[in-house]
Ligand SMILES: *Cc1c(COP(=O)(O)O)cnc(C)c1O
């Protein structure tokens with residue numbers, strides 16, 4: 001029927017396509033006073049909720065405060081599981097009211113946002129014997145405290161150790177956040193003498209063109225600190241690119257709307273960079289499509305209007321985003337908000353989060369289901385940051401992968417052509433035969449040696 005616009009759409013020219021269900025779910029963002037579902041925020045109006053100072057002041061850092069905010073919403077058994085879970089965790093507790101409001105407290109056990117920040121003793125699994133506190137050996141490649149120089153032309157600068165939230169799975173749990181019962185941290189403060197040492201090192205290393213300013217988190221830096229870091233780096237002639245890394249865009253988007261001094265500092269550095277033909281961008285960290293709300297959209301619009309590129313990197317997390325449909329929704333929603341999906345990381349081999357790690361083959365499957373869904377430049381690379389400091393590798397590029405033992409072996413000729421970098425799938429995802437092999441400690445070294453010999 002020529003008058004039916006839909007049938008025409010599908011028969012334009014010689015291209016006849018099967019009609020597909022129209023899929024625009026990624027454009028449907030949470031709006032309205034969704035936070036009023038939380039007992040403590042019942043009377044909070046939009047203006048207050050969008051005030052970044054109110055968000056910071058009401059951020060939750062202790063379980064008793066969390067329980068006071070939620071009141072009757074969750075059960076005593078849940079409270080108990082959180083307290084026990086935190087006692088065994090490497091990361092301290094910190095949540096913004098925004099994130100608390102996005103969690104479905106009717107079903108917190110299976111909520112993908114809750115899983116990222118609040119450990120439950122009932123779901124924790126025993127660590128793989130090959131997990132480490134600093135799995136990437138960042139401190140071994142560190143010429144100055146808080147600066148990792150692993151790649152030829154780029155460095156990672158950890159400005160300080162605070163974030164607006166603390167993720168259970170943080171790969172920098174050796175330093176980021178407050179001490180926990182499990183981990184006494186290598187504290188990295190925003191000390192200006194240490195920053196001066198970092199700047200001196202960069203001035204003396206003309207091969208460095210690219211600085212990742214991370215942490216810790218750019219949202220935890222004051223406006224004048226953003227300007228200091230930005231201007232100092234822009235003044236070093238060979239530095240061509242910098243990225244301000246922040247989880248804040250995902251967990252505290254209102255800061256971009258209401259902290260004008262901070263926003264102007266960032267936009268000012270980006271603008272000055274453009275005049276100098278240098279690239280100043282923001283890298284952020286959305287893990288699940290539900291973290292994007294209508295507030296996020298307004299925040300991203302403001303950033304886009306300022307001409308600042310935002311890219312996303314996240315971790316593939318079991319029970320959070322290890323599902324092809326969720327990943328596709330995340331990727332399309334981010335593209336819709338002008339955030340470019342950049343990396344999805346295989347979970348690092350860190351302690352205390354075995355229940356969040358996925359098998360490498362799961363990550364490969366999700367990559368296959370994601371690629372081809374939307375614009376290629378909005379499709380992330382799925383990478384593994386190889387344990388032991390081999391750097392990032394495409395998850396499909398292993399030399400050897402044994403699905404029974406869960407051991408995969410990677411090569412990184414840029415780093416060291418002879419070295420082999422080994423990753424281990426979570427034991428509970430292995431077939432019974434593989435689980436039995438890992439149950440015998442005496443076999444472990446041999447399993448690894450066998451895998452390396454086949455690579
Ligand atoms: C990831 C990383 C970088 C940046 O790498 P890109 O692939 O360019 O995003 C720089 N330094 C270190 C130590 C890193 O881990």
Ligand code: SF4
Pocket residue numbers: 162163165166167169170171172176215216217247285
């Ligand atoms: S925001 Fe980033 S650095 Fe901070 S705790 Fe989370 S993963 Fe770690």
